[in-house]
Amino acid sequence: MSKYTEAISSIYFTMHNRVKPKTLGHCEDKNLEVLEELAERATPKKPKNWKAERRPNGRVEFNCPICNRLYNERVNFCASCGQALDWSTND
Known part of the structure; x- marks a missing residue:
């Protein structure tokens, strides 16, 4: 359950x-x-440091807004804390 x-x-x-x-x-x-x-x-939250961390090679980098885990690819949920991520205005 x-x-x-x-x-x-x-x-x-x-x-x-x-x-x-x-x-x-x-x-x-x-x-x-x-x-x-x-x-x-x-409830989806915007990733931290997204705009500041765009990389010239096309890879992305951002942090989870709750636990601050670093990612280098888009995910919809943080694997550490389960926070839903909102990509609606980060394209």
Whole structure:
């Protein structure tokens, strides 16, 4: 089960089985934090140092905006941290 589905299942279960569903406990707060982190990583961000690091030989170089991992080719997701990368205006 993925982190997404596990957290969502826990929140739904708790909210439907509590007398006061508007009151979330520590466990649900943690699951909401996990969902926020996953949603943040899934939202594409612009690569760092892209424009400053174009190479004359046509190769590219850029850093992940979250973990700063160096890449020399375009990727859609960082292999280290999973951050989605946005190439929409970097062509």
